């Protein structure tokens with residue numbers, strides 16, 4: 001073995017201590033990193049549905065419904081209050097619209113204000129929506145109201161999360 005290839009005692013100690021130190025640091029950091037990113041990596045829980053009454057309670061006139069939904073935000077789970085405008089359409093199917101205006105997030109009202117019969121009205125900037133949630137052209141909102149996922153079981157209506165409305 002030539003002299004150039006020999007490892008000095010000092011180099012050997014440096015390599016060994018660096019290796020052991022790196023191994024120990026990785027052992028300490030790995031659980032911390034896993035704990036920090038784990039909630040983000042978990043598959044999203046299937047949306048929860050909340051019972052909001054019997055289907056027979058609803059008519060063709062939108063009714064304001066308040067309910068609470070459990071919301072998971074990475075590391076934090078909380079209960080949030082939600083509101084929906086619920087009615088039966090001409091086919092007798094349940095429609096549940098989010099009241100959150102798609103312009104700047106105010107709350108819309110059914111037939112709120114004069115001259116807005118059979119429409120949802122947003123008092124903040126005069127936004128208008130048709131009964132099916134479609135935004136009225138020429139008013140500030142540029143998208144339809146979100147719709148809640150619905151489920152009917154044993155005559156009861158359940159609402160899930162609100163999703164952007166792509167059908168109107």
Ligand code: FES
Nearest residue numbers: 101103104122127
């Ligand atoms: S927030 Fe509804 S019209 Fe502006």
